[in-house]
Amino acid sequence: DGGITQSPKYLFRKEGQNVTLSCEQNLNHDAMYWYRQDPGQGLRLIYYSQIVNDFQKGDIAEGYSVSREKKESFPLTVTSAQKNPTAFYLCASTPTGGFYEQYFGPGTRLTVT
């Protein structure tokens, strides 16, 4: 099946620890995106990548880092510098940047205590 996978579905970490969220797609899409969603809110863009080995900050990049070493993978690291990391994280992809629908993964719910 083609699609986007995110793992794990639920993640628990202690404050002060870095944590990496996985996002993999087999749709052969060039562009990938990471969003954060807080309860009752819309999605806010953290980082995006339009091509391998290149990525750009979104609206709320502080405290996060990404890499794009392979076309199919776009992992997100939530660092200890992120002040309020508990949230629902969603990964998405499109065939190329611009004017296309985004395909979303199932999300990872991160809880930091």
Add this chain to the structure above:
Amino acid sequence: SQQGEEDPQTLSIQEGENATMNCSYKTSINNLQWYRQNSGRGLVHLILIRSNEREKHSGRLRVTLDTSKKSSSLLITASRAADTASYFCATDMGSSNTGKLIFGQGTTLQVKP
């Protein structure tokens, strides 16, 4: 930054009734998209309407776009209990070709059987 503002925030109707959700945005766009999210899940794309289109249909869904008023509406006809979900509008950045979307805060729809 939130470009899309949705109205109402919550909507509760009986099965069989129509549901209308509205979205307003601030700057020029190339397209506007509607997505659906079931609780705790990823988003699913419903409809993309381009700035030169005024109306689009998909099954029981009808989307209108009024660029002069910077607004869009999503109509779900003959609603079913399975339509219970949150619905988000998302706009692209207009002049940018990055594929970045700005999401509204969403309308939570409850369809009572």
